[in-house]
Amino acid sequence: MTRLPSKEDLARWLSEQDGRPTMRDIAHAHGIKGGAAKIDLKRLLAELETEGLYERRKRRSRDAGLPPVAIIRVTGPDAQGDLMAEPAEWQSEDTPPPILVVARPDLPAFGRGDRVLAKLIATKDGVHAHPIRKLQSGPAAVLGIYRAGSEGGRILPIDKGADMEWRVSVADSQGAKDGELVEAEQTAPARMGLPRARILKRLGDPGAPRAVSLIAIHQHGIPDHFPPEVIAEAEAAPALPAGKREDLLDLPLLTIDPWDARDHDDAVCAAPDPDSKGGYIVWVAIADVAAYVRPNSELDREARKRGNSSYFPDRVVPMLPDRLSGDLCSLHEGVERPVLAVRLSVNAQGEKTAHRFVRGLMRSRASLSYEQAQAAFEGQLDDATEPLAEGLSHLYAAWHATLKARAARQPLELDLPERKIILGEDGKVTSVAFKDRLDAHKVIEEFMVMANVAAAEELIARRSPLLFRVHEEPSQEKLEALREVAAGAGLTLAKGQVLQTRHLNQLLAAAEGGEFDELINIATLRSMTQAYYGAENFGHFGLALRNYAHFTSPIRRYSDLIVHRSLISAHKWGKDGFSDWDIEHLAETATQISETERRSMTAERDTTDRYLAAFMADRIGAVFKGRIAGVARFGLFVKMDETGADGLVPIRTLGDEYFRHDADTQTLTGERSGNVLGLGQRVVVKLSEAEAMTGGLLLELIEVEGTAVARPRRHKGKGYAPRKGAAAKAGKIKARRKRERQR
Template sequence: MRKTSKKKDLPSPFSLKEILSSIRARKGEPFTLTDVAQALDVDPSRRKDLRQTLRAMVNERKIVRLDRRHYGLPPQEKVIIGRVQAHRAGFGFLIPEDSSFPDIFLSRREVKDLMHRDKVALHLSRKERGRKKTPRVIEVLERANRRVVGRYEEGPKWDRVVPDEQRLVQPIRIAKKASGGARKDQIVLAEITRYPDGMEGPEGKVLKVLGDPGDPRLDSEIIIHKYDLPDEFPSSVLEEASMIPSAVQETRAGKRRDLRKIPFVTIDGETARDFDDAVAISREPGGRLKLWVSIADVSHYVREDSALDQEAFRRGTSVYFPERALPMLPHALSTGVCSLNPEEDRLCMTVTLEFDRRGEVLQADFFPSLIHSHARLTYTRVKKILESDQPDPDTGPPGLYQDLQTMAALCRKLRARRMERGSIDFDLPEPEVILDVQGQIEEIVKRERHIGHQIIEEFMIAANEAVARFLDQRRAPSLHRVHDPPDPKKVEEFKEFVEHLGYPFAVKAKLHPRTFQKFLDRVRGMPEEKSVNFLLLRSMRQARYSESKPGHFALAAEHYLHFTSPIRRYPDLVVHRILKEVLQHGGLTERRTQRWQKKLPAIAEHSSQRERVAMEAEREIVDRKKVQFMRDKLGQEFNGYISGVVPFGVFVELEEFFIEGLVHLNRLPEDHYEFLEKKHTLVGRRLNRVFRLGDRVRVRVEAASLERRQVDFGLVQ
């Protein structure tokens, strides 16, 4: 007869009911041991008993542990589905699909059978019999890593591949006969044939030898394989694309408004090749302005459920590298008949917005159109034209100078209104990799953001909001761009950080984006501006796509979606289809409404996932380029400023190049350093040397490691 173990009582004198009552009073916010102790007025001598009580409550599934300090109430569903975000130290986090629930800490034991980005279900109610402590059950729903890029290492019985992705902490064991001819230290592509199972780590075989480490020509190929990015298009997709005429046939333009005489222009980056949007403006009686935003009508060519559509859905988004792009659509469409190339007729979906003198929308209209782009402008060229005192007849079509001046004036009004309602404007410049004609890195600079960029940014936001508002008013299902309010715990950490910098930050119970924007205005131009912007951005939740409409926090917008980039984003293509249906039929039938409601959740989840993968890939290839750029500068000295402080050293950003590197503790003046976490400061206790955010320093380049994707500096005394 099996013995039944008695459930242990909670340590006296703590009442489970009182503890849960104090927790529920926090209205869903994560809590710590200290929070509960203060709420119940627990004597410090009883803190140990309270900690044991909370552990028992975790085992009983009354609460869940979110990380090493924080706890939370379990969701009512009893099962949390999400993606694993592993850490190179061996532990990890579960990032729930339901963004209303915070990230959940996973111990090393829980992560050992999982891999980074795996989709899992965390069961909070299932228990393993016969154990006093019942570990949480984690069920793998989908393996994210079929193939792995890494460095090949040889061993006496087995070889192995050490993954390039540092969050894949277990090497892939390779049988000698499955080496694919790889040699020691070569970069290879391996396929996983058996996943970790608790007893043994993953096994695999080498599919392809990519080349030798350090070869910059391998960067794109490494990233493509590492993130499993689609490169070549299937033959069925290319065949379907080849059947589409390369030019617009006027007889097939259909019932479209002919806007070819309106002086539309495109404004994009110098290296852009796919042009989604074109804009035009006119001055109307009474001081009103009329803005035209025409977007490539991709849905005219990419029919729902066609081979082109299925491939576009699979890719989700275009991915951009410094030297090349992986387009969502074949080039025949992305840079051909869909792209709003200069001096060519194109099919579009057009939004017209009429504004009063203050920049408030008076009227909006939406319709299919036929346009003709009169000029291909760049952001830099627009800035130059606007800075000139008078029009240059060689700068473009007649009236361009006056139109750009009018666009700039409207842009400033729209921006001011957006800031007034509380929209957050993060000032975080991005790196731009400049390549020479041979494709070698010439320099890495801070990407400019000026009036040329702002004109397009404001006009696209206005068009996106207008379409979202229109579809919501028609009660049509749609794919919304959602940005949830930040996690209160992270806001509290941000508050502690900035107050230690000497900036008081009052947080109200109900968070409003205006609070954060006003604070960013206060630190503008200060040495710690970049660090404050960066930490605030990290405090925010990641934007995502959703079939529901909770709004966009950072934009302070109730209605928002993505409509303006259907050549490179699949959600925009979906929105175009829904908009055209509504315009054509005056709304959606019940059958079509139900069909979209059924399809949109899967499209939203997949598109959000593909966007995150693309962002990681684009960020990593730039990091690799930075390391390569600094490898021939070993021993050189540069001026910079401290951009980050961590327990093991300080990060320094160079003034000459937009590159950040680490000065490790062992390269600081010899001392015993104490890390003051809340003040983001290192203090030498013997020599009293202090290193804090914003301090100017001079550094020497000591190392540039592609394996760690990190540049190491030494401090010049």
């Protein structure tokens, strides 16, 4: 039940506000939702108004420029998540009033820029719009390079696959200069000629150092500047929040992170368990971000809007201002920091047998890099790790114990090396490397997973609401596609049983070290569903865990902050836990942050592709080895060994014959020659085009499986022949699938 503030508390709150808050503002600030609670609030405000302690905003008159029925333009959700709009036409010199859109369940959802016919009603809380129907969807947006002309100019989009230019009149150019990166919106469709557009923002020189990530940030709408009120709230935060905490200062906790990490939100330590032979006590301490980011605060609203931090080769777009992420909430060496910590009891078989959560105060013994920790695990100590040798030895031994439990649990064991873009001081790519996968990485990951499991189990046991990290099992369609890939490689994925991760691991193990190793790993990854956040628990398939929640990274993930608040409320550690608003909007928050996570992943991937294209732009004509990693009706995708970059071989360049695409077997087959091109084949390609602005790479096929490919319009009937039995195998696979569908 929503708790109404007392008259004294409400009067005090009103006296601290700038301007005159509306009833809706007051309800949002105090988490008041529902008809009965709002009626009580209305009564309370009426009493305060009688006593001269509150003054309502005057109702806007109709002659302010708003007719009873009008066309409005949706501007998007505000900080509280309410959908807002503005008048599509506004003649007055005054600022147009904000309009709250009261959505109807029988109408489709509205998006930013949509034009809607609505009935407008002036209320004590402002103007409300009751939609009648949507007239027009929001204008298409484009990010591109402006090319000036005599009568305006054109925009060359930078999106992959966007080959149509946009016309811009002089009046709509905003003074953009030739070659500038611009953001624009469509103003008229392409009826005769090119579509028309209006420039909204000028973003500067696209070739400037570190402009690549800026393009992705704008293209995907990632907020990269904090509002002044958010910065002010962060700057005003105390070094140590008030409240009772358990003393963890004597624990030998330390952080292990990438060498260039600016924030440290998790610390670990381990020691033998005197009550369990061969067992260990492991502590995982996490920055107490909830102590600084309170529900319904400016910081909280901005963090929820961002959902997570976004990481690019040249910059980080953080979820929280640097005052928190890089200072007060970061577990720096030798500094006292508030934390939420969990004590994990691990037996000799590596199983978690018990856990206990505390709200404490810690001091990190050291801030180590993964490379330092790895060297220490191998007995190579330096000045920083020598005093910590015993603790690091216990940590490594405790991790070794968990390998037994991991082997029994069988989480999905994908082996896909991660690329790392190395930039020089000028912002240009100097090299592309694959990140090393060290035991030190696995140590931290395993104990973070264990802490996340403990958080989920703790909150389930206490019947406290939370956000789960959900990863559902693959669909039957995706599993069939994976079986086809496996069959094409001469491997088998078991059928007719409930799929478990151990079945996929058996497939991966069978492919390991062979010519189809990378292919099977990629195909297995593609068969997986995308993980998301949810208020309901459907388990985590990939980790083979029934209960899982994110607890260990509240500096960079809003989901973890929600879990922290739930733990605080469940243990009654303070008033900075769950608010009524948090609980009521939990499902909405799950959807919001799942979407922002996908947005960041897409932006990060686009940035990597653009950097790789820029890196390879001066290697046009160079020859590379690779493997066919994707087959589409318009060509082949090849993953190159040297950089891991993906490029397209257009179907028109494959030869002087028609190639038939088979989605079932994921092959292209020459109608005349019978040549079969399919997933996993080793190829040699030549780089024919690299477009840095779009991240696109075009390739020309030179060899397949060691045999030269016939060039188009030359040597007809000669050159590459299909792999022995490849055409027959593809035919058998398709025939088997046809029989199965007919059963």
